[in-house]
Amino acid sequence: MANREPHDGPILEIDNLSISFFTRMREIPAVMDFSCTVQPGEAMGLVGESGCGKSTVALGVMRDLGVNGRIVGGSITFRGRNLNAMTDEVLRELRGSEIAMIYQEPMASLNPAMKVGKQLMEVPMIHEKISAREAFERALEVVTDVRLPDPKRMLDSFPHQLSGGQQQRIVIAMALMANPSLLILDEPTTALDVTVEAAVVELVKDLGKKYGTSMLFISHNLGLVLETCDRICVMYSGEAVETGSIKDVFNKMRHPYTQALFRSIPLPGADKNARPLIAIPGNFPLPHERPPGCNFGPRCDYFKTGLCDAQDIPMAAIKGHDRHSSRCLRFTEIDWLAPRALPSGKAKGSVGNPVLKVDNLKKYYEVAANSMFGGGDTKVVKANETLSFEAHEAETLAIVGESGCGKSTLAKVLMGLETATDGQVFLDNRNIEATRIEDRDTSTVSSIQMVFQNPFDTLNPSMTVGRQIIRALEIFRYGNSEAERRSRMLELLDLVKLPRAFADRMPRQLSGGQKQRVGIARAFAGGARIVVADEPVSALDVSVQAAVTDLLMEIQRNEKTTLLFISHDLSIVRYLSDRVMVMYLGHVVELGDTDQVFSPPYHPYTEALLSAVPIADTSVEKQHIVLEGDIPSAMNPPPGCPFQTRCRWKSEVPENLCETRIPPMRRLADGHEIKCHLADDILMRMAPVIKISAELHNSLSVRRQVRSRAT
Amino acid sequence: MDPMSWTGTLGPILNPLIVASIAVFFLAFLTQAVMIFAGMRPGEVVITPDQNHGISIPRSPVDYTLMAMKYAILVFLACIVLFFIAGVFQSDLTDQGVVGAVGARFLPVWIALIITFTVSIRFKRVLGLYGKLFDSPIGMVGFFLVMFWVFTAIFAGLVATHGPIDVISQMRNEVPGAFIPNSNEGDFPAYLLGGDNLGRDVFSRMVHGAREVLQIAPAATLFAFMIGITLGLPAGYFGGKMDTVITFIANLVLAFPVILLFYLLVTPEIVLAGVPQYMSMVLFIFPIIFFVVLFNSRYHTQPTKRAILLAVVLVTGALCYFSLISDRGDSDSPLRFWPEVLDIFDIPGNLLIVFVSVVFVNSPTVFRIVRGIVLDIKTRDYVAAGQTRGEGPWYIMLWEILPNARGPLIVDFCLRIGYTTILLGTLGFFGLGVDPESANWGSTINEGRRLLTIYPHPPLAPALALMTLVLGLNLLADGLREESLKD
Ligand SMILES: Nc1ncnc2c1ncn2[C@@H]1O[C@H](COP(=O)(O)OP(=O)(O)O)[C@@H](O)[C@H]1O
Ligand code: SF4
Numbered sequence A: 001m002a003n004r005e006p007h008d009g010p011i012l013e014i015d016n017l018s019i020s021f022f023t024r025m026r027e028i029p030a031v032m033d034f035s036c037t038v039q040p041g042e043a044m045g046l047v048g049e050s051g052c053g054k055s056t057v058a059l060g061v062m063r064d065l066g067v068n069g070r071i072v073g074g075s076i077t078f079r080g081r082n083l084n085a086m087t088d089e090v091l092r093e094l095r096g097s098e099i100a101m102i103y104q105e106p107m108a109s110l111n112p113a114m115k116v117g118k119q120l121m122e123v124p125m126i127h128e129k130i131s132a133r134e135a136f137e138r139a140l141e142v143v144t145d146v147r148l149p150d151p152k153r154m155l156d157s158f159p160h161q162l163s164g165g166q167q168q169r170i171v172i173a174m175a176l177m178a179n180p181s182l183l184i185l186d187e188p189t190t191a192l193d194v195t196v197e198a199a200v201v202e203l204v205k206d207l208g209k210k211y212g213t214s215m216l217f218i219s220h221n222l223g224l225v226l227e228t229c230d231r232i233c234v235m236y237s238g239e240a241v242e243t244g245s246i247k248d249v250f251n252k253m254r255h256p257y258t259q260a261l262f263r264s265i266p267l268p269g270a271d272k273n274a275r276p277l278i279a280i281p282g283n284f285p286l287p288h289e290r291p292p293g294c295n296f297g298p299r300c301d302y303f304k305t306g307l308c309d310a311q312d313i314p315m316a317a318i319k320g321h322d323r324h325s326s327r328c329l330r331f332t333e334i335d336w337l338a339p340r341a342l343p344s345g346k347a348k349g350s351v352g353n354p355v356l357k358v359d360n361l362k363k364y365y366e367v368a369a370n371s372m373f374g375g376g377d378t379k380v381v382k383a384n385e386t387l388s389f390e391a392h393e394a395e396t397l398a399i400v401g402e403s404g405c406g407k408s409t410l411a412k413v414l415m416g417l418e419t420a421t422d423g424q425v426f427l428d429n430r431n432i433e434a435t436r437i438e439d440r441d442t443s444t445v446s447s448i449q450m451v452f453q454n455p456f457d458t459l460n461p462s463m464t465v466g467r468q469i470i471r472a473l474e475i476f477r478y479g480n481s482e483a484e485r486r487s488r489m490l491e492l493l494d495l496v497k498l499p500r501a502f503a504d505r506m507p508r509q510l511s512g513g514q515k516q517r518v519g520i521a522r523a524f525a526g527g528a529r530i531v532v533a534d535e536p537v538s539a540l541d542v543s544v545q546a547a548v549t550d551l552l553m554e555i556q557r558n559e560k561t562t563l564l565f566i567s568h569d570l571s572i573v574r575y576l577s578d579r580v581m582v583m584y585l586g587h588v589v590e591l592g593d594t595d596q597v598f599s600p601p602y603h604p605y606t607e608a609l610l611s612a613v614p615i616a617d618t619s620v621e622k623q624h625i626v627l628e629g630d631i632p633s634a635m636n637p638p639p640g641c642p643f644q645t646r647c648r649w650k651s652e653v654p655e656n657l658c659e660t661r662i663p664p665m666r667r668l669a670d671g672h673e674i675k676c677h678l679a680d681d682i683l684m685r686m687a688p689v690i691k692i693s694a695e696l697h698n699s700l701s702v703r704r705q706v707r708s709r710a711t
Numbered sequence B: 001m002d003p004m005s006w007t008g009t010l011g012p013i014l015n016p017l018i019v020a021s022i023a024v025f026f027l028a029f030l031t032q033a034v035m036i037f038a039g040m041r042p043g044e045v046v047i048t049p050d051q052n053h054g055i056s057i058p059r060s061p062v063d064y065t066l067m068a069m070k071y072a073i074l075v076f077l078a079c080i081v082l083f084f085i086a087g088v089f090q091s092d093l094t095d096q097g098v099v100g101a102v103g104a105r106f107l108p109v110w111i112a113l114i115i116t117f118t119v120s121i122r123f124k125r126v127l128g129l130y131g132k133l134f135d136s137p138i139g140m141v142g143f144f145l146v147m148f149w150v151f152t153a154i155f156a157g158l159v160a161t162h163g164p165i166d167v168i169s170q171m172r173n174e175v176p177g178a179f180i181p182n183s184n185e186g187d188f189p190a191y192l193l194g195g196d197n198l199g200r201d202v203f204s205r206m207v208h209g210a211r212e213v214l215q216i217a218p219a220a221t222l223f224a225f226m227i228g229i230t231l232g233l234p235a236g237y238f239g240g241k242m243d244t245v246i247t248f249i250a251n252l253v254l255a256f257p258v259i260l261l262f263y264l265l266v267t268p269e270i271v272l273a274g275v276p277q278y279m280s281m282v283l284f285i286f287p288i289i290f291f292v293v294l295f296n297s298r299y300h301t302q303p304t305k306r307a308i309l310l311a312v313v314l315v316t317g318a319l320c321y322f323s324l325i326s327d328r329g330d331s332d333s334p335l336r337f338w339p340e341v342l343d344i345f346d347i348p349g350n351l352l353i354v355f356v357s358v359v360f361v362n363s364p365t366v367f368r369i370v371r372g373i374v375l376d377i378k379t380r381d382y383v384a385a386g387q388t389r390g391e392g393p394w395y396i397m398l399w400e401i402l403p404n405a406r407g408p409l410i411v412d413f414c415l416r417i418g419y420t421t422i423l424l425g426t427l428g429f430f431g432l433g434v435d436p437e438s439a440n441w442g443s444t445i446n447e448g449r450r451l452l453t454i455y456p457h458p459p460l461a462p463a464l465a466l467m468t469l470v471l472g473l474n475l476l477a478d479g480l481r482e483e484s485l486k487d
């Protein structure tokens, strides 16, 4: 490989780095006074909410800040050489070979018009001038290393012929071809499904060990960082606020923001009563509107006037910890073991009668196999296969599954945007499966409404917030006059806890969380009785997720709404749902109470999903179940059990049953059903996927008891 | 009497400056080209590593030549402005010179421009996209040029020195600044930009031409847009067979040679058969459909409001529509039942042809732009939200999708007015379309073309006018595009 001069000491040393973007109006300081060190073979995690400057740090290291970005202070030292002082040529050489970067979107790094193998071989052929034969050998080896099936065929395909997970593996392989000393990964798995994400993360971890590559792993997900990294650096609004080893930061955090962050995320190890979510109040400051003194000041519980807002806060080391420091003036005074102030527990409303009943619902799409000329062969996509379930008044039913499993199709049929191919949907004992939305009466339409996933898309950008809600009221025929509707609109803003002044704002003046609240207000405008929430918080930052989730739950409690909560995030599902329905390739594979679904016996797919969820809790022991391969296409589902291509329990079923017969829905307990051939005794043998390790658990509960006695 | 000089009394002072600035500009340009060729680069931004991140830009020789060019242009413009200002205050034509006198004639336009710019810049923060235009120098220059011609069109009566078709036979092909022999008391005593081969005033024809051009081009473009939008929205939104058919027709029209189309439209047999009239009957109905659907989709939940709005739209729409397509003087008109009392205005047949052809040429392109934007926007969640609360397709197209497509459409509208202006010129150039006597820039250029080598001034003035207007529209579109992307 490249003959590099040996170097001991840190691979990457960033010292007081400041980066600004210059626009015509002003300077935008994106990163300020940022320091961190990555030792050889070490994986450094960089976490923070979007816009806090994580990517800017990475691009700064790559010296790829675009036309208006500049390093305005500090230094970046890579293997003892100062990156700031390098010429473009040297940098270019360095970027391809010694530092490699992996982006969120795999296609951004791949050339769509070139075969994968050729792209891989180019890397060492350019940087190391090795022969094509040698390069091919290396490509084959690396592709095998990233665990792609059938490496030779992979090398011979174009990027678009691969799935998202496979593309991301190719990008990783490409980075590894140069055998870099530093690998920068910017949210490498955000675009992937959870089970695929788990496999890619597992891979990255193993490769780091095998090749001895240092890593800078950027993520907004604390759980992922826990699983992949040795050290962590928490960023807030352009600054590093806390850095240290994973263990120290997760268990002995010394910065109020880190603490607040941990308190706002759901952990599947605990349920909502023991550990309710606490949202961080307020909003993330924009780069040019940062407060004086501590950036976190306005949202900090420990804020002290005259101290925290009086000076710039330096990073200070914490005595007795290993390279652990915090940017807080009061971390020695704060009682870090004080229990969280529990919000007064609100009693859950009792679940009422069934409002929605779905019986053997099927939705098939016919797609022309040869779309150019229509006609000819048509293929059938089975988006929903014999779905049956009921949803009761004031109940939260979570619908869980990865992309392509038919969640959105189900939502469309319920909303009337599509009609069912077969089966029945009853709303209060009236069939609605064949009635398109334009044929439904206003009351039916207004009683099933939807909350959408992407906050940046959910509101019409060129209409004021108030107008959009009033329009919903108009179309639901609420009120007789404009004034009546306007006052109702203001009430709806109150309901979602937004200031009334927002009525006259344009959506672009609102933050993501606020837009999502408007989306909720709009859905409830016609007094919706069933609300389908399609991943309503997954695009929001963690600190905002908690607040929006709470709001949704509270409205539901008061209005006795039935909430169909679509999600792939099992942690949040555990927090808020009463019952859970797990879907895979159009089938319901498991249905039951939250407790039943989250404890063994599981359906094999549920088990894998649970194991894939990254958990930001060092006391949790997780069984690692890595699913092979990707989700099959709904156009071409496997015969027999839909999950059989990836199932690790398949061998326990006799007579090849899994590959030949679709398993029937079976009742395991009252209200708990799974779709699997596994025999009862095998199901009973299943071990829980998530365990709170006994020792830590005990020490925690002892601490809790001591506290409660003291108070 | 000798014609007046170009630069009047200020000439001896400012002329050397003007010549010098032009010389400096070209010298600097050449030097810079040589330097860049030799591998020199402009200086790059350097951040001083102190506390408050000052930026400094060290200058290289290339920067100095750039500066020289910039200042040369500024000096040149300053001289012209000085001529204009002096012209306003001098009363004698010989003192003013041609440049000064022209500047003085445009006085109402200058005043209007100054008011517009002061007010707009003062309130730019509350004026939305229009206000943001004043953050972009390019956009401002474009807006200035466009508004110059708009105000010229508005104040044409005040600015022009003579009527557009007044003929003074002694003034045939006279040079710029020529005095009219024994002119009447009270009449303007000179032809500022000379006379054309019939003895008409070139300056006045240019000014009145602005009115002709700006009356037709924006209106015709607006029609083209309405038709493009009314067809593009459903094609993009519904897709399927309808989309295939409309797209095919649009491509067919686009592939049709424009000039051939114009010739066909003015061929006597075709005109006699009433083809342009039938075409206009179809084309002009689209705006009515557009507005009816627009208001109906929005207010169908409030029957009274809807009834009032629709009545207003339908009555005015029908009145305009039938006035437009029926012509009491024209016995060939296919539509003669419309009572004359209600026929509020007539459009000369030629103008109708211009409208029809402009719409015919432009709307397919607009259609394609709209369709493309719709394909993108219809996947947004707010469109899905509209569908799930039971909005009709037209509400979604017109109120949810169209407003969010406005950025690219406004930009394209500006560009397309420029294109239409040239198209009108081309039409006039071929002797098609508007009245041959008219002051329309295209026709004027065409007329002057024959004697171009001997008397270049008659076609030059309208050609420059056309050029600056189109340039202004393009710059304006650039500025708008730049600023709308920033949000
Ligand atoms: N090219 C740019 N021009 C101006 N501001 C930018 C640019 N790129 C990023 N920023 C700003 O810098 C800040 C940090 O952004 P980024 O590093 O992308 O955050 P993260 O990766 O943590 O989400 C944000 O406020 C962002 O708006
Ligand atoms: S410095 Fe003050 S405001 Fe900032 S985190 Fe510490 S206690 Fe909170």
Ligand code: SF4
Pocket (backbone or CB within 6 Å): A604, A605, A641, A642, A643, A644, A645, A647, A648, A649, A650, A653, A658, A663, A675, A676, A677, A678
């Ligand atoms: S039926 Fe077989 S393949 Fe399917 S989930 Fe059960 S064990 Fe696995």
Ligand SMILES: [Mg+2]
Pocket (backbone or CB within 6 Å): A050, A051, A054, A055, A186
């Ligand atoms: Mg980022």
